[in-house]
Amino acid sequence: MIDFEWYRSFIHVYQQRSVSAAARIRFLTQPAVSQHIAALEAELQSSLFIRAPRQMVPTDAGKELYTQVVGLIDRLEELSLEMKYVAGEQVRPLLKFGGPTEFITHEVIPVLPLDLAQYIGDFGLTDQLLKRLAIGELDFVISTKRIEEPGIQYVPIADETFFLVAPYAWEQPDDDLKGWMDRQPWISYGLELPIIRRYYQTQFGERPDIRPEMVLPNVDAILKAVASSHGVSVLPDYLIRQALKDETIQVIAPERFATNHIYMAYRTESRHDPLMLDILAALQHKK
Numbered sequence: 001m002i003d004f005e006w007y008r009s010f011i012h013v014y015q016q017r018s019v020s021a022a023a024r025i026r027f028l029t030q031p032a033v034s035q036h037i038a039a040l041e042a043e044l045q046s047s048l049f050i051r052a053p054r055q056m057v058p059t060d061a062g063k064e065l066y067t068q069v070v071g072l073i074d075r076l077e078e079l080s081l082e083m084k085y086v087a088g089e090q091v092r093p094l095l096k097f098g099g100p101t102e103f104i105t106h107e108v109i110p111v112l113p114l115d116l117a118q119y120i121g122d123f124g125l126t127d128q129l130l131k132r133l134a135i136g137e138l139d140f141v142i143s144t145k146r147i148e149e150p151g152i153q154y155v156p157i158a159d160e161t162f163f164l165v166a167p168y169a170w171e172q173p174d175d176d177l178k179g180w181m182d183r184q185p186w187i188s189y190g191l192e193l194p195i196i197r198r199y200y201q202t203q204f205g206e207r208p209d210i211r212p213e214m215v216l217p218n219v220d221a222i223l224k225a226v227a228s229s230h231g232v233s234v235l236p237d238y239l240i241r242q243a244l245k246d247e248t249i250q251v252i253a254p255e256r257f258a259t260n261h262i263y264m265a266y267r268t269e270s271r272h273d274p275l276m277l278d279i280l281a282a283l284q285h286k287k
Contacts, residue, residue, distance in 0.1 A: 002043050007073050009036035010048065014066045015268075016150045017055040025151035025268060027136065074272065093275065098122040098129040099142030102219040103262065106238050107158065108142055111282050116275055133265060140266040140276065142283075153271055154263040157283040161237045161259050162195055164252040167229040177253055178204050185231035187222050188212035195258075199234045202258040223249070234258070 012022035013033065023033045041048050048062035058066065094117070099108065101123040112119060122129070122138070129141045134149050146154050164181070173180030181200075188196055193208055200208040213231050216222050222233050223240065227248035243249045264283055270276045 002040065003036070004073075004076075006036045006040040006043075007069055009033045010040055010062075011066065011070055011073055012151075013037060013049065013056055014058055014062065017057070018150070019056060021150035024134070094118045094120065095139040095275075095279075096120045096122070096137065097140045097142070098124055098132065098138050100126070100144060102236075102239060103144075103160070104142060105220075108283065113278060113282050116278055130265060133267065136267075139270070140264055140279070143263045143265045144260060146263060151268045152265055153268050154265050155280055155284075156261055157264045157280070158262040159259050160262055161257050162199060162234045163237060163240065163254060163257050164199065164232065165223075165226055165235050165240055165249045166232040166252050167226060168247050168250050169229070170232075170250070172250075172252060177256070181232070182208075182210060185213040186210050187214045187216060187225045187231045187233045189215070189217060189219065189222065191215055195234045198260070199258045203256050 009022060009026060009028070009032075012025050013019055016022050016025070019030050019033050019037070023030045026033065037048065044061075044065070046061040047059050048065060050057040050059060097119060098121065104121060104123065109121075126141070126144050127147060129138065130143060130147050130149055130152060132138045133141045134152060142157075143154065144160075166184070186193075186196065188194075191212070193210070193212065196208055196210075200206060214225055216225060219235060219239055223235060223243060225231065226233050226235075227243055232252070240249060240251070244251065264280055266276055
């Protein structure tokens with residue numbers, strides 16, 4: 001009799017082209033996944049993969065099997081999770097998540113559905129958080145970029161729009177915006193000018209040739225520094241709304257801006273989890 005778990009392992013090996021990657025996604029050992037594939041091949045009396053040195057290459061039989069079963073297995077997993085959700089077996093689980101400090105603070109925390117789960121948040125660099133997600137230390141990550149990592153799925157939830165901002169009392173530039181920007185004292189998130197560099201490349205097609213007067217690894221602190229007339233910077237729209245109303249800062253050349261996509265990243269195995277989908281919906285429809 002064919003075991004359902006054999007098919008699950010087969011699908012992950014097929015998608016990842018790797019036993020080790022499939023094992024990591026399924027939280028199984030490599031020998032266990034290899035045994036699943038061998039047992040399925042023996043039951044079907046057909047070779048499903050060619051064992052190449054660095055990857056598992058599907059045979060024609062493997063391709064045909066994948067086409068036939070992937071939709072069925074996905075639906076069975078989805079149905080199982082839906083039934084547990086409706087039956088109330090998963091009552092307010094504890095979810096661990098991570099992401100950038102400012103976006104989490106201003107855009108995520110206000111809309112997290114507390115009736116569905118309890119949460120432990122963590123802040124850090126996207127690369128490190130995604131690695132922790134892959135090994136099961138986190139349940140989802142608010143990510144500022146997509147990094148190819150086996151078993152991780154990315155869904156867009158927002159677009160950050162970055163504007164050039166200056167103290168409210170400073171004079172606006174005339175026609176030469178770049179020349180004006182090159183002469184200003186800059187406040188940056190880092191010495192490598194991450195957000196400022198994106199703005200320069202978007203608007204002028206070149207990297208900035210400037211040295212920041214102040215480096216502050218916190219966007220809220222940068223906003224405070226601009227409002228205190230220490231210099232100019234490039235900041236996201238969600239962060240500057242209140243400061244614009246309070247007339248402590250101003251947007252320079254508001255028709256010019258840079259954008260960045262924000263994603264909710266989670267493990268592929270969670271793609272049918274109703275709880276994860278409800279959280280995703282809350283983040284996508286935040287006001």
